[in-house]
Amino acid sequence: MQRHLISAADLTRDDAVLILDTAEEMARVADRPIKKLPTLRGRTIVNLFFEDSTRTRISFEAAEKRLSADVINFSAKGSSVSKGESLKDTAQTLEAMGVDAVVIRHGASGAPYRLANSGWIDAAVINAGDGTHQHPTQALLDAFTMRRRLVGRDAGLGQDLSGKRITLVGDVLHSRVARSNVDLLHTLGAEVTLVAPPTLLPVGIESWPCEVSYDLDSTLPKSDAVMMLRVQRERMHAAFFPTEREYSRRYGLDGDRMARMPEHAIVMHPGPMVRGMEITAEVADSDRCTVVEQVANGVSIRMAVLYLLLGGNEPAVTHTRTTEEK
Amino acid sequence: MSKILIRGAKVLGGEPQDVLIDGETIAEVGTGLSAEGAEVVEAGGKVLLPGLVDLHTHLREPGREDSETVLTGTRAAASGGFTAVFAMANTFPVADTAGVVEQVYRLGKEHGYCDVQPIGAVTVGLEGQKLAELGAMHESAAGVTVFSDDGKCVHDAVIMRRALEYVKAFGGVVAQHAQEPRLTEGAQMNEGVVSAELGLGGWPAVAEESIIARDVLLAEHVGSRVHICHLSTAGSVEIVRWAKSRGIDVTAEVTPHHLLLTDELVRSYNPVYKVNPPLRTERDVLALREALADGTIDIVATDHAPHPHEDKDCEWAAAAMGMVGLETALSVVQETMVETGLLDWAGVADRMSITPARIGQAAGHGRPVSAGEPANLTLVDTAYRGAVDSAGFASRSRNTPYEGRELPGRVTHTWLRGKATLVDGKLT
Numbered sequence: 001m002q003r004h005l006i007s008a009a010d011l012t013r014d015d016a017v018l019i020l021d022t023a024e025e026m027a028r029v030a031d032r033p034i035k036k037l038p039t040l041r042g043r044t045i046v047n048l049f050f051e052d053s054t055r056t057r058i059s060f061e062a063a064e065k066r067l068s069a070d071v072i073n074f075s076a077k078g079s080s081v082s083k084g085e086s087l088k089d090t091a092q093t094l095e096a097m098g099v100d101a102v103v104i105r106h107g108a109s110g111a112p113y114r115l116a117n118s119g120w121i122d123a124a125v126i127n128a129g130d131g132t133h134q135h136p137t138q139a140l141l142d143a144f145t146m147r148r149r150l151v152g153r154d155a156g157l158g159q160d161l162s163g164k165r166i167t168l169v170g171d172v173l174h175s176r177v178a179r180s181n182v183d184l185l186h187t188l189g190a191e192v193t194l195v196a197p198p199t200l201l202p203v204g205i206e207s208w209p210c211e212v213s214y215d216l217d218s219t220l221p222k223s224d225a226v227m228m229l230r231v232q233r234e235r236m237h238a239a240f241f242p243t244e245r246e247y248s249r250r251y252g253l254d255g256d257r258m259a260r261m262p263e264h265a266i267v268m269h270p271g272p273m274v275r276g277m278e279i280t281a282e283v284a285d286s287d288r289c290t291v292v293e294q295v296a297n298g299v300s301i302r303m304a305v306l307y308l309l310l311g312g313n314e315p316a317v318t319h320t321r322t323t324e325e326k
Numbered sequence: 327m328s329k330i331l332i333r334g335a336k337v338l339g340g341e342p343q344d345v346l347i348d349g350e351t352i353a354e355v356g357t358g359l360s361a362e363g364a365e366v367v368e369a370g371g372k373v374l375l376p377g378l379v380d381l382h383t384h385l386r387e388p389g390r391e392d393s394e395t396v397l398t399g400t401r402a403a404a405s406g407g408f409t410a411v412f413a414m415a416n417t418f419p420v421a422d423t424a425g426v427v428e429q430v431y432r433l434g435k436e437h438g439y440c441d442v443q444p445i446g447a448v449t450v451g452l453e454g455q456k457l458a459e460l461g462a463m464h465e466s467a468a469g470v471t472v473f474s475d476d477g478k479c480v481h482d483a484v485i486m487r488r489a490l491e492y493v494k495a496f497g498g499v500v501a502q503h504a505q506e507p508r509l510t511e512g513a514q515m516n517e518g519v520v521s522a523e524l525g526l527g528g529w530p531a532v533a534e535e536s537i538i539a540r541d542v543l544l545a546e547h548v549g550s551r552v553h554i555c556h557l558s559t560a561g562s563v564e565i566v567r568w569a570k571s572r573g574i575d576v577t578a579e580v581t582p583h584h585l586l587l588t589d590e591l592v593r594s595y596n597p598v599y600k601v602n603p604p605l606r607t608e609r610d611v612l613a614l615r616e617a618l619a620d621g622t623i624d625i626v627a628t629d630h631a632p633h634p635h636e637d638k639d640c641e642w643a644a645a646a647m648g649m650v651g652l653e654t655a656l657s658v659v660q661e662t663m664v665e666t667g668l669l670d671w672a673g674v675a676d677r678m679s680i681t682p683a684r685i686g687q688a689a690g691h692g693r694p695v696s697a698g699e700p701a702n703l704t705l706v707d708t709a710y711r712g713a714v715d716s717a718g719f720a721s722r723s724r725n726t727p728y729e730g731r732e733l734p735g736r737v738t739h740t741w742l743r744g745k746a747t748l749v750d751g752k753l754t
Contacts, residue, residue, distance in 0.1 A: 087641050108643035109514075109525040110595030117594070118639075131643070133525030179525060203530065204522030 004116040004125040008136040008184040022304035040069035050076040050106045063302035095121040109133035139180035141301040162189035169195045170229030199240045220260045227268040254280040335369035339671025347701040350743040377409025377702035379682040382627035389418025394632035396433035400440040402721035404747035406652040407704035407737035415447040416477040422447035422458035424466035431468035446470040474501035490550035501553040509533035516589040516604040531559040542569035554578040558603040560613035579627035582658035597645030619668040625682045632723030657733040705739035
């Protein structure tokens with residue numbers, strides 16, 4: 001493993017499988033009455049959020065606390081950042097307070113990369129989403145969810161996603177989730193297809209390790225998992241598509257379309273969902289939809305990443321403390 | 327004034343000759359010239375060029391003296407072998423009145439490192455709405471003949487048409503920063519494979535090419551001359567080539583960085599590579615070199631764009647666009663054009679001195695190295711190779727994309743009308 005987690009593309013297959021396996025161990029902690037491990041006791045982690053993101057911040061915070069780390073939450077709003085302080089000064093200020101790791105969410109693509117590689121700070125940097133670039137822990141929790149559902153919780157240990165057919169639908173152009181997922185799923189051996197109107201696919205996508213289609217209906221029967229990406233309503237004002245209704249008709253997932261998916265196939269969404277836009281309530285609330293599971297898995301994945309980046313050589317979960325119920 | 331004998335210099339890369347400077351003028355060029363009464367500079371096989379002329383420099387004064395001043399910028403110019411620079415109009419206040427251009431012109435004269443020819447804004451405040459007083463700037467002491475809203479595109483077709491027409495009255499030229507604004511909203515880097523991966527807003531080649539295509543057609547329609555700033559794509563080359571073949575009066579420049587660097591460097595997210603127009607692809611770089619060699623692109627211009635450290639020591643999106651270039655331009659041209667066999671030194675003299683002086687009507691610059699001509703000269707140690715170290719720059723800013731990169735060639739001497747501004751690599 002590298003010292004930082006900046007991009008899903010930086011992970012090897014073995015790194016990724018190790019994280020998924022470790023996350024399974026972490027998930028068992030959540031089943032205990034006391035959901036806490038002493039692993040990161042005495043370590044300080046700052047959640048440095050320059051962009052609002054309640055769910056990702058809370059997920060990291062839960063993971064950090066379950067590993068007994070000391071947690072500092074820093075939100076750019078109302079801070080010195082809004083008064084013009086630079087990313088560099090903010091990061092150095094936090095490091096001077098003895099921070100071991102920085103979990104950063106930033107609106108500018110590449111900000112975590114700069115933080116990790118500019119010699120500004122020594123702490124480990126974990127990317128919690130940067131601009132339209134990457135969101136590697138999201139891709140990991142998605143892969144974790146897929147492996148559990150499509151391979152099996154125990155059967156999946158040590159396994160990747162070889163041969164699984166994964167379809168991502170929606171605003172690929174503006175999506176860091178799509179970029180991270182394409183990279184990671186490819187590394188894990190899955191076959192990825194992106195489906196979107198041509199306006200919402202980046203120029204240059206031909207170099208990505210995936211297929212691209214403009215037609216959702218022909219892709220659905222060949223999918224083991226379909227991940228719907230959020231489409232912001234304001235995109236239609238920039239002429240990415242004519243109207244919400246047209247978008248939903250052509251690229252939204254409703255009950256009829258879901259019925260065309262193979263029986264075992266799952267529906268995923270990184271959240272927050274825009275019900276009625278890319279996904280209908282019927283689909284969002286169905287048993288095949290893993291949205292809530294993804295949230296729970298997010299905590300396990302973030303525990304695994306933090307442990308592997310910061311925890312050193314100690315086993316994450318010692319046998320004396322773990323009950324292997326399965 | 328004193329005499330200087332430059333002994334054994336390869337004039338325009340030819341056979342070694344002696345060049346005698348007397349006062350402000352070249353007195354004699356030949357072999358075995360007498361050194362009597364003259365200070366001798368042993369050229370030892372270095373290449374002697376007419377003083378370089380940069381048609382595209384940002385000196386930042388007035389307004390952003392924290393990044394550059396006329397003094398520091400002209401010292402950087404002398405250090406890079408330039409004897410004349412054209413100062414872009416995007417200062418604060420904008421150089422859109424006779425008063426501002428005269429101030430910049432006068433500062434250049436006072437400091438004496440390099441002639442400073444101000445460029446006037448095409449529109450008031452660079453806002454693209456209303457023509458600036460182009461005639462007044464032309465008639466001012468600064469004698470402006472080149473007009474540009476550089477940094478911004480004169481995007482309104484009617485305003486561009488009028489500007490092209492209007493400056494004909496006094497032989498002016500409009501230098502267009504070709505960038506269709508709507509196609510480049512939020513643009514952060516070249517749009518293509520790398521931007522798709524990095525998630526940075528794309529600056530598509532078509533945003534440059536569509537404006538160039540429009541403007542060469544406008545120039546043809548109204549019978550005007552147009553100059554294209556910092557041409558950066560293979561497609562732009564094709565359009566300019568087509569326009570020239572049709573007899574349209576268009577000239578074009580390319581920057582040193584677009585001859586050498588590609589958008590692959592942006593993978594580092596290091597804003598030192600952030601520039602407008604953005605670094606393009608390998609294919610574009612090769613097309614630009616080819617076009618400069620065959621004359622489709624007329625000149626090299628630096629687009630020297632100093633920025634303070636804090637404007638580059640940050641995340642990509644927050645960083646300023648631009649690179650300093652005066653002190654590395656000739657080295658990059660040697661690396662990309664001479665060492666590749668695309669241009670000889672006479673060709674370099676043409677692209678970096680003679681033709682830019684002609685386009686900008688810089689009197690006394692870009693002249694032959696022969697008796698009776700003004701002694702604006704640059705002596706280059708072409709055998710030198712070394713790593714770029716911005717700590718030694720004369721510019722106030724350090725935002726070079728070449729830090730630590732090994733490049734050939736080093737300017738050792740620069741003379742402005744017989745007065746040495748650079749001696750043995752040191753500013754006087």
